[in-house]
Amino acid sequence: MDIAIFAVLLFVALSQLAIMCVWWRDRKAHKAGGRVGKKIFIDTSVLMDGRILAMAKTGFITNEVVIPRSVVLELQTLADYGDNQKRARARYGLDVVRNLQQLEGLEVSILADEADNGVDNHLLALTKQYQGYLCTIDYNLNKVAVVEQIAVLNINELARSLRMAQLPGDQLDLALQTKGQSNDQGVGHLSDGTMVVVEKAAKYIGQTKRIEVIRSLQTEAGKMVFAKIIAQQDKKAQAEADAAQATTSASRQKKPTAVQSKRKSVKAKTSGRKSTLTTKPQKKSQAGSTKTVAAHISPKQSGGSSSVVYNVARTRTSEAASAAQKKTNAKNSNKRSSSVAVKTEARKKNTQPDAKKRSSSRRKKTNEDRLVELANK
Structure with missing residues (x-):
């Protein structure tokens, strides 16, 4: 009887212990x-x-x-x-x-x-x-x-x-600690322990520099980031370039357009040549009269309008070009006629001695024939 009670009590104790173990594991x-x-x-x-x-x-x-x-x-x-x-x-x-x-x-x-x-x-x-x-x-x-x-x-x-927190193009400040595998490389670490290899940064070891991420790699050993130093000179050059671009844009706005500058140059040339140019007598026509009238109009009489002066200069330049073309054509025709005359004279000179030689040889032959005939007789 005592053994049975002991067995029951042992079974209850073990069951309670198992329940406690399960509860402890879940907790x-x-x-x-x-x-x-x-x-x-x-x-x-x-x-x-x-x-x-x-x-x-x-x-x-x-x-x-x-x-x-x-x-x-x-x-x-x-x-x-x-x-x-x-x-x-x-x-x-x-x-x-x-x-x-x-x-x-x-x-x-x-x-x-x-x-x-x-x-x-x-x-x-x-x-x-x-x-x-x-x-x-x-x-x-x-x-x-x-x-x-x-x-x-x-x-x-x-x-x-x-995913990588650092992407190509990102910029951050990094404390360079040791040299890299190459002599010109510097190595630093991010806050999460990621190693950053910086190119051409061996001389900046012990300093904190501004870097730009070039690329990042995920390997079995962990993440690795490659970067380069952002030079201060590049920032100054960029600022100077921006200032120069701003000045050029402002000057472009103030400068006159190409057409306006061209009209002003033509106006200056025509006003300088107006006193030296001489007009030849030509047939009067309605177009010629308008051209001459426009030529004698001064900028003050035309109200300072540059379009009239530009038209006058344009007509005068066309007339001068046509006159020059006519002169060159006349010179070329004279040269051609003179060269033809020289060639004909040279041909005549070359043919005259040949004719004289032929006539003298014929005379000699006739004299010899006459002597032969007299001897035969």
Whole structure:
């Protein structure tokens, strides 16, 4: 009898100890964040995206992954009746489900359910019922889950938080600490421990310089940023260039236009040559009379208008050009006639001695013939 009572008391004590251990584990997990034992419910958008497979391969997902049957049916519907792009993404989502099931160390289960009120609403209800996490990249579903106080795991937010904070073109102040791998490089570190390699900065070690990011790399060892120093001379040169550009723009506004300057130069030339030019007698006509009248109009009589002077100069330059052309034509014709006359005279001179030689030779032949005839007689 005593042994039986002792056995019962021992059993009760062990059961109480087991309950206390479970309670202590749950309490510790709740303090650490409550992730232990909670299930992750996967949305259709996450499976079509496919990045969850890379996360699972790296070991970041340790909780049980639950894929409702309604989500798989939605992928099947899109793969059968969607457009070409959605059909390809839905087929890829089904492949992701199969690959997740084949991963070692990851527990994946397909939950048999029926989505009567829509897949999204049913997924929210399941997450609330099991007090789990909702993994989605759907913007609207994420907002609804936050309103209903459901924990959400958004892969887009994770990728945005892991993205490089320093992009090419960003400028910041950096304290150069040591030399780099090359002799002319300087190395500094950001507040998060990221190493920054600055080109041609070895002589500035121990100083804080303004740098500009050239490129950034993400390696297995961590992030690395390459940058260059922004020289003060470049800033001064930029300021001087801006000031010169401002002065040139202001001077351009004050300067006259090209047409106005051309008219002023023509006006000065015509006023200077007016006293030296002489007019030849020509046939009077209506156009000539208007030209001569316009030529004798002074800028004061015309009210200072530069258009009249410009027209006078234009007519005089055309007349002078035509007269010069006529003179050159006359000179060319005279040269041609003189050259023809010289050539004919040279030909005559060359032909006269030949004729004299021929006549003398003929005379000699006739005299010899006459002597021969007299001898024969």
